[in-house]
Amino acid sequence: VPFDVYLNVAVAGVLTGLVYGLMALGLSVIFGVVRVVNFAHGEMMSMAMYIAVVLFSTLHLDPLVMLVPIAAVMFVFGYALQAGLINPFITRPEHSQFLLVVALAIIIVNALLIIFGPDAQTVQTSYAYDSFAWGPLIVDATKLYAGAAAIVVAAGLFAFFRLSLIGKAIRACADNYTGALVVGLNVNRLYALTFGIGAACVGAAGTMMTLITDVTPALGPGYTLLAFVIVITGGLGSMPGALLGGVLIGLTEAMAGLLFTPSAKSMFSFAILVLVLLLRPQGLLGRRVA
Amino acid sequence: MNAAWLEGLSPRHMIFLGAALAALLIAPWLVNDYLLTVLIVILYFAYTGQAWNIMMGFAGQLSLGHAIYAGIGGYVAAILFTRYGVGPWLGFLVAIPVCAACGAVIGFLAFRFGVSGVYFAILTIAFAEFARIGFDHLDFVNASAGLFLPVKQYAHNDLWRLRALESIDFAAASALPAWLAGRVRLRLAEAQAWKAFDEARQGHDAAASRAESAAVRELALCDRGTLAPEDLDLYEESAVRVAASRWAAETPPKETGKRGVALTFTPRAPGETCVRAVEQTGARTGAAPRTLAERCTFGVVWRSALRWAPSGSAATLAVQPLPAWTELWTLRRGEDGGWSFDTLTAATTEPEVGYVESAGFSPDGNHLLVVREARVGGHVTRRFQVLASAGLSVEKWAGSADRLLAFKRWSSPAWRAATLALR
Numbered sequence: 001v002p003f004d005v006y007l008n009v010a011v012a013g014v015l016t017g018l019v020y021g022l023m024a025l026g027l028s029v030i031f032g033v034v035r036v037v038n039f040a041h042g043e044m045m046s047m048a049m050y051i052a053v054v055l056f057s058t059l060h061l062d063p064l065v066m067l068v069p070i071a072a073v074m075f076v077f078g079y080a081l082q083a084g085l086i087n088p089f090i091t092r093p094e095h096s097q098f099l100l101v102v103a104l105a106i107i108i109v110n111a112l113l114i115i116f117g118p119d120a121q122t123v124q125t126s127y128a129y130d131s132f133a134w135g136p137l138i139v140d141a142t143k144l145y146a147g148a149a150a151i152v153v154a155a156g157l158f159a160f161f162r163l164s165l166i167g168k169a170i171r172a173c174a175d176n177y178t179g180a181l182v183v184g185l186n187v188n189r190l191y192a193l194t195f196g197i198g199a200a201c202v203g204a205a206g207t208m209m210t211l212i213t214d215v216t217p218a219l220g221p222g223y224t225l226l227a228f229v230i231v232i233t234g235g236l237g238s239m240p241g242a243l244l245g246g247v248l249i250g251l252t253e254a255m256a257g258l259l260f261t262p263s264a265k266s267m268f269s270f271a272i273l274v275l276v277l278l279l280r281p282q283g284l285l286g287r288r289v290a
Numbered sequence: 291m292n293a294a295w296l297e298g299l300s301p302r303h304m305i306f307l308g309a310a311l312a313a314l315l316i317a318p319w320l321v322n323d324y325l326l327t328v329l330i331v332i333l334y335f336a337y338t339g340q341a342w343n344i345m346m347g348f349a350g351q352l353s354l355g356h357a358i359y360a361g362i363g364g365y366v367a368a369i370l371f372t373r374y375g376v377g378p379w380l381g382f383l384v385a386i387p388v389c390a391a392c393g394a395v396i397g398f399l400a401f402r403f404g405v406s407g408v409y410f411a412i413l414t415i416a417f418a419e420f421a422r423i424g425f426d427h428l429d430f431v432n433a434s435a436g437l438f439l440p441v442k443q444y445a446h447n448d449l450w451r452l453r454a455l456e457s458i459d460f461a462a463a464s465a466l467p468a469w470l471a472g473r474v475r476l477r478l479a480e481a482q483a484w485k486a487f488d489e490a491r492q493g494h495d496a497a498a499s500r501a502e503s504a505a506v507r508e509l510a511l512c513d514r515g516t517l518a519p520e521d522l523d524l525y526e527e528s529a530v531r532v533a534a535s536r537w538a539a540e541t542p543p544k545e546t547g548k549r550g551v552a553l554t555f556t557p558r559a560p561g562e563t564c565v566r567a568v569e570q571t572g573a574r575t576g577a578a579p580r581t582l583a584e585r586c587t588f589g590v591v592w593r594s595a596l597r598w599a600p601s602g603s604a605a606t607l608a609v610q611p612l613p614a615w616t617e618l619w620t621l622r623r624g625e626d627g628g629w630s631f632d633t634l635t636a637a638t639t640e641p642e643v644g645y646v647e648s649a650g651f652s653p654d655g656n657h658l659l660v661v662r663e664a665r666v667g668g669h670v671t672r673r674f675q676v677l678a679s680a681g682l683s684v685e686k687w688a689g690s691a692d693r694l695l696a697f698k699r700w701s702s703p704a705w706r707a708a709t710l711a712l713r
Contacts, residue, residue: 037408094407095352225419228412264427270420277413278403 001258004136009258010251011139015147017250019208021243022150023223024230025157026201032237033174033194036086036097040105042223044199048074048206049215050112056123056210063123063207064145067153070207071200078199083192090191105220112217120214128211146208153204154243157197161239170194174237202227226266229273235286244285248272352411355418359389365425368437448488452481468516476521476528479508480614483531486538487613490590491561495538502538509710526670527643530663533710534616534645537592537608540708546593549602551582551629553621555591563591565607567621567629582629583621587611597648597702601655604679606648609633618646618660622679632682637664637671647709649691650702655679659701661691661711672711 027041038044051070055061085104089097130141161167173180173190180187209215226249234245249269256265276283299307317329338360345353366388367381376384396417400406405413426434455478466474482505489498509532514525546553547570554566564586568579589611598605603623610616618634636644644664651658658677663670675687676696691697691712706712 095346098352098411225415229416232409232412261427264423267420267423267427270416270423273416274413274420277405277409277416278399281403281405281409 006255006258007136008138009254011137012143013251013254014247015139015143015250016212016254017247018147018150018154018243019205019212019246020226020230020250021234021246022154022208023202023205024227024234024242024246025154025239026198026205027227028231028234028237028239028242029157029201030195030198031231033170034082034086034090034191036090036195037094037101038195038198039098039101039224040108040220041202041227042225043105043108043220044074044078045202045206045209045223046112046215046217046220047077047108048203049210049219050116050121051203052207052210053121053123053215056125057121062125063210064149067149067204067207071153071204074203074206075196075200077196079192079196081199082195083188086195087188087191105224109217109220112220116217118216118218120216122214123210125211142211146211149208150205153201154239157201158239160197166190166193222266226269229269232283233272233276235283238283238285241283241285245283248284351406352408353414354411355414355416358414358418358421359393361418361421361425362392363389365431365437368439369431372437372440448481448484452478452485455481468513469518469521472512472514472517473521473524475508475512476524479505479512480528480531482508483535484613486535487590487610490535490538490592490610498535498538502532502535505532506536506539506710523669527665529710529713530643530645530665530670531614533647533663534614534643535610536708536710537595537610537616540592540594542593543596546596548598548605551602553596553605553607555593558586559588562586562588565591565619565631567631583631585619585631589617592616595647597650599651599655599658599679600653601651603655604651604658606658608645608647612641614643615641616645616647618648620658620682625680634660634662634677634682636662637666640664640666643670647705647711649674649697649705649709649711650700651679652696652700657685657696657700658682659697661709663711674711 023041023045027038030036030038030041048070051073052063052066055066055070056063081104086097086100089100125142127141127145132139132141132144161171169180169185170190170193172183173185173187173194177187180190230245230249231242232245233248234241234243249272252268252272253265256268260268314329314333318326321329338356341359342353342356345351345356363382363385366385367378370376370381370384371378396414400410400413425431431437455474458474458478482501486498486502486505489495489501509529512525512528514522517525550570551567552570554568556564556566558564564584566584567582569582570579587609589609592608592610595608596605597607605621607619607621608616609619615636617636620632620634621629622632623629634646635641636646642665644662646660646662649659649661656679658679660675660677661672662675663672672689673687674689674691674694674697676685676694677683678685686694686696688694691701
């Protein structure tokens with residue numbers, strides 16, 4: 001295999017990995033602050049993907065244009081979910097929270113199955129087969145747009161958490177739950193806000209993912225696991241870690257698909273997860289939690 | 291009765307549990323196979339749940355990858371059985387330590403490095419998914435195709451299939467679309483032809499004859515014009531299967547010899563038949579008849595297929611070693627006056643579905659007319675051939691009997707009336 005094939009596959013893997021990273025960012029934000037393991041993350045992503053597909057097939061709205069509106073819809077969904085359903089479970093043991101979210105995931109998958117059927121659906125944009133060439137490097141236009149949009153959204157999120165007052169308040173909640181209560185923060189509202197932001201991240205990632213891959217209701221569980229692999233690899237609660245983990249996993253899967261067989265690619269992500277969990281449980285960029 | 295696990299049970303619970311245990315113990319003698327299967331699955335699930343309970347209920351560790359141990363245990367037992375012939379009752383003695391070792395390694399790694407809570411749950415998923423995808427690509431365990439238990443009781447299966455097909459009432463099922471009725475008739479014909487062979491092998495000639503007549507009838511009732519296009523190959527194949535055992539429905543000829551040479555059929559080992567060409571002249575004098583040639587087989591020897599050339603220098607006989615596979619034995623007198631048996635097969639590759647039958651001889655016995663039909667590469671091919679009796683080499687052949695003058699002139703009326711090759 002000539003070298004430029006490796007180069008092209010690696011670049012495509014990194015760009016897909018950026019979208020993975022954005023999806024995982026949502027999970028990282030939710031777990032880092034709310035401390036609830038969102039086992040419905042991939043299912044929420046397939047929800048966003050179906051919204052993008054329906055908007056495209058009925059109104060011919062480009063997914064890149066609908067990025068912000070769909071993220072907003074998912075924000076509302078996440079906010080309502082946390083405020084209505086998960087907040088009462090915050091003080092319950094971990095496994096009952098877990099069962100609640102898993103039940104939600106099963107409901108989402110089957111609702112999508114009832115509404116849209118099991119067949120794969122796709123978004124056929126006018127630039128679906130365009131590509132850019134720089135010397136030996138050939139990059140799919142859709143992957144480039146999706147990767148760039150993922151970087152922009154992630155940068156916006158970093159800025160929000162670093163610079164805005166609400167972002168600081170959310171980080172305060174994450175650092176010290178009791179302390180946040182003591183200084184008078186409305187923790188339940190901030191939790192709902194955080195879940196909403198996480199859902200918006202995954203909504204944006206899902207919208208871009210429709211440019212790269214087909215959507216079926218069965219995608220959900222796979223993406224949930226993928227998000228966990230990425231977040232734990234990068235470091236739970238670390239936002240740059242999620243992006244780094246996404247790029248690493250995207251690259252690994254692309255190279256594994258090239259060197260071995262595409263159907264075995266997620267085996268290598270799980271191998272990375274096992275190694276990270278055993279050798280560096282806090283993740284690549286995470287801090288050791290006592 | 292004060293074992294630790296019975297503590298905290300009220301007498302009423304004890305009575306209920308005892309009754310349930312008694313019911314389960316006598317169930318195998320009372321319920322049918324289906325209910326028994328359901329009960330076994332219920333107990334299996336309860337058992338698997340109990341295995342998980344040890345982790346979560348007793349140790350408080352959320353394991354979401356418990357399926358890995360069930361999977362590894364299943365693979366170990368299946369590989370031992372399919373590859374090494376070790377039955378599951380012994381296999382589980384191997385599977386248990388292997389699974390326990392896997393669990394010990396995963397547990398050691400997890401707890402040695404202090405992985406707990408959600409991380410532990412995700413670690414177990416990671417191991418399980420890693421194993422699942424890995425086994426999906428492992429050629430040693432047949433990758434994604436998986437391992438299947440070999441079926442030993444083919445005859446049992448085919449009888450079961452025949453019974454299911456026979457229960458279809460064509461007259462009542464007028465709602466059955468024609469193409470589907472046709473397909474069912476073809477399957478029925480195949481199953482009956484199989485039964486004819488099976489009965490004949492057991493020496494039940496009358497039953498074999500009935501089954502083969504039914505097979506021919508079903509094939510005749512199937513209207514090829516109404517079949518679905520994808521079933522046309524099936525029609526050809528069914529016809530070959532029926533034709534392979536068609537001799538079951540025919541009556542053996544009275545005379546087994548010609549011009550001083552006769553064929554005798556004698557059993558030897560169980561299931562074995564020896565065909566001998568013997569001299570008839572010596573019989574009257576009381577001396578043992580001289581054997582000119584002999585050949586034995588464990589296949590079904592169809593005596594009804596015995597045909598002598600008018601000249602008496604050659605004969606043909608059908609021998610069926612397998613369901614749907616019939617060969618033609620030829621008995622010929624050579625240049626030196628010695629007699630010998632030879633076998634003509636339907637095809638040299640894929641000996642599964644096919645037959646050869648004799649359509650007649652030239653009056654001088656120098657030429658032999660045969661039909662060969664076989665499924666090769668998924669399609670049935672049919673060849674009408676004129677063979678030289680001397681070397682059994684093909685002199686002329688055609689896909690249709692009309693194209694060969696020899697078939698028009700020499701093929702026997704009995705063959706033309708009964709064969710399925712002119713369908």
